[in-house]
Amino acid sequence: MNIKSAVKIEKSFYGTTIDGKQVDQFSLKNEGGIEVYIITFGGRITAINTADKNGKLENVVLAFNNLEQYEKKNPFFGALIGRYGNRIAKGTFSLKGIEYILAKNNGENNLHGGLKGFDKMVWKVENVEESTSFVSLKLSYYSEDMEEGFPGNLKTTVTYTLNSNNSLDVLYEASTDKTTVINLTQHSYFNLSGNFAQLIEDHEVEIDADKFVPVDASLIPTGELTSVENTPFDFRTSKAVEIAINGEHEQLKIGGGFDHCWVLNGKGYRSVAKAHHKESGRVMEVLTDQPGMQFYTGNFIDGTLPAPNNGVYAKRSGLCFETQHFPDSPNHPQFPDTTLEQGEKYATKTTFKFYVNG
Template sequence: MKVEQKPFGTLDGQRIQAYTIRNDHHLEITCLNYGCVITKILTPDRTGNFENIVLGFADIESYETESPYFGAVIGRVAGRIKDGQFELDGKSYTVTKNENGNHLHGGRKGFHRVVWDAAVIDKGGDETGVRFAYTSPNGEEGYPGTVMLTVSYTLNNNNEFLIHYQAQSYQTTLLNMTNHSYFNLSGNLQRDVLQHRLKIDSDKFLELNEQLLPTGKLLDVSGTVFDLRSGRQIQEGVCSDHPQIELAGRGYDHPFLLNKNHDREIVLWEEESGRTLTIETDAVGVVLYTGNQLSETMDVHGVKSKKYLGLCLETQGLPDAIHHSNFPSFVLEKDETFSSRTKYTFGIA
């Protein structure tokens, strides 16, 4: 087990470092102190061939100017906040409106566009990683309260990758963090994700409106392409005539309410490579996004980007919960400690 550190470039005079976490089975995860971005994850296929299974760029400039949140930690609030406004403790707040008059993924300079402090975690033996820290000042992107944050990435010899989010605020605020990695288990982007199969243990998904904001309705997955409880090929959903699929740009971009936690509740696999990804979390939900809006102008590790080149499984609270009393709250009270864990296990079918 070891962590290697290398320069990745400079941004506004700040040095960007790449950290590669490697276990004894040669599985590798590379991440940056910029946005806690995960740039590469190298895992073996069924023949033992190690290839990258996430979308990313080779230079920091592309992350700054082109990235659709590739591999980044999102916050303060993942997803959309309607009209960029909310009330908290009797006061009204306006946060950055960076998408169609709404607030998206923490604003123009959310957690994904800041340089975090980084330190190697040396647990000895079978686990190692990197801990990132950032202080989000009061008023950043319009949010109240100064928030102290840490994000830990650790890898062990069971091929388990753990993300641990922690935060504490000096004032009541909102917090709903996630990681926005785009996965493609074919390896080195040899194929798109339409042939991937996905299982999500969820009976309910959120209905969205034309702005991809939750209407407040939790819809039953039964009898629809949103029923992923037994596994379903992504292409089945993309090619369906379900109005919610059409609304989201011919694909999924929907939050699911999880039935259980830390019990193989999300499983992704790709038959040709044999690779599997199992996700277990304490978050109440997961947003499935199948890359419906990916631009065709980007160079992604030497491959031209296109729709469905990768998919996101964003474990988090339900989006826009501040406007829906029937959703679990993501209000972070003053001096309360926030803690959330998501585990990714890489395997072979």
Template structure:
């Protein structure tokens, strides 16, 4: 009996000395949203600031559905703006670079501003030489959207925007009702969802046209490392209109299937990158990883997902040094765009996925920008 008691005591002592499993610690992420009123020209507009306690902040305005700033932390925890912008939101009224823009009704180019639906030809405004670009003279980035805070989310904060583009606006057929939501979550993901309906057959191709620079504006984007998950791209003519060919990227400076520095082969392209990359040859509407961007110095990463079949990679070739923000001059290649989309000039290219929208259908485009740290 005595020996049994000693044995039990030893067993209990050994158990007591074993390290106790740590309880899982659930970090609470807090959110904040602030709204302020400004004047855009002679009209009232709103500016929304979305924040989470992970150090990420998103600033946007209902003028143009514009994302004016995105602040994300670097490897040392310092949050900096990583989008080309202006000194104040009010300056976007004179924007000519499409900084942070919602591009529509049709993002990118349509040759000669012409397309046909069911035998009827439509002439759009031409604002890029002989071609139509990003919705025309007064695209969606120049319109005032009706905006409201989304306050029913768990672990996220957001803004909803709505705009009615009337039949004939910029030459497009049909009344087009569009709703956009911008949602910032606890994992430093910014999701943009765009939905449109029409009362007449039309075309729709909406995207976000932000210029990114993960260095926090300390250097240009040529030293950023880029991956694009595309085996094909669409070659273009001198006016940056697709030729209709869907060409393999293999053996060309357009092959980003493995990471490359943006500046590594840019000279081989001639004027720089301003091309559509084919993520999928068919439009299935499924959210797909399109691209990854890495800045070694700050450790920042950005992963882009979208439900569209293509993504336009633009290396900021037309930035001309005429804009200085916060003491930093935006010269050539100082920012880059990754614009998920239907392919450029799709209404005139029968072998491209169709951007047509009919009454009774809903156009839907989801974009997710995921920000993180290089491992």
């Protein structure tokens, strides 16, 4: 940590949880104009400061000012999500003939791991690494067998790496001692304007996907994979969110906007999405090896949560690009498998890359 380099990492005290656990904050910085702040509570990203086309450095992720607000009910701002990101229908699934019962914390369904998912845990710092071209923070959490109803003792590590090329890598790894299901993701809300009083409807979005996963009234997949052709869900060519989100489509009515999983084209680690804010010039590119991505437009943000500028977060204040497997996959055998067996290693990588374009 004493290496002189263009990239550096620093640690500071952030707060103490209501049950007395210390929470630390780590700042990852490079000379390319990126500063990333991460706290050990939920492994949450609390800020990504990046320059606009005029060199002005601003935070582009929705966040709170203090730990107390993160401990209260909130829409998973900046959090690591597990064991299972997204929804599981009626809070149940079966593995090898055994039915597992989960909490119903989203209507009749289980959402983002349950009542106390990975977003509410204090993660352990496994390693901090600094070099001339990158800095990384490795966090771990040990989830005991049957925690929130999920089988198997699960050891999870997530490594955040800020590179000198202004990209933030998120590497997820896990192992289990019993057959289980897993679907980890990162739940940051992005607003590339740097002004959280502005809505994200002026952001132009591109998603490399020919199909999406339609849902029923409770936002559970119907089991179909539907073409985006001639629908508001077609982001294969970049377009403004406001153009698409105001389209006439039953799925938009169900989600109150976009809250759906796109079936990403291609396989392996590849570029899958971009967001561009013309006024600021900021662009964020998303790369992943995952089969799906939940694109969410902050439809359930209700104007009650405090923003750092003494205002409040309004509906559609932020965009989420949650790379993952499909929702409710344990109950849809035709979907890509989310089962993790004893002796297997779960490993997946997502990158958020930032740059400026006019």
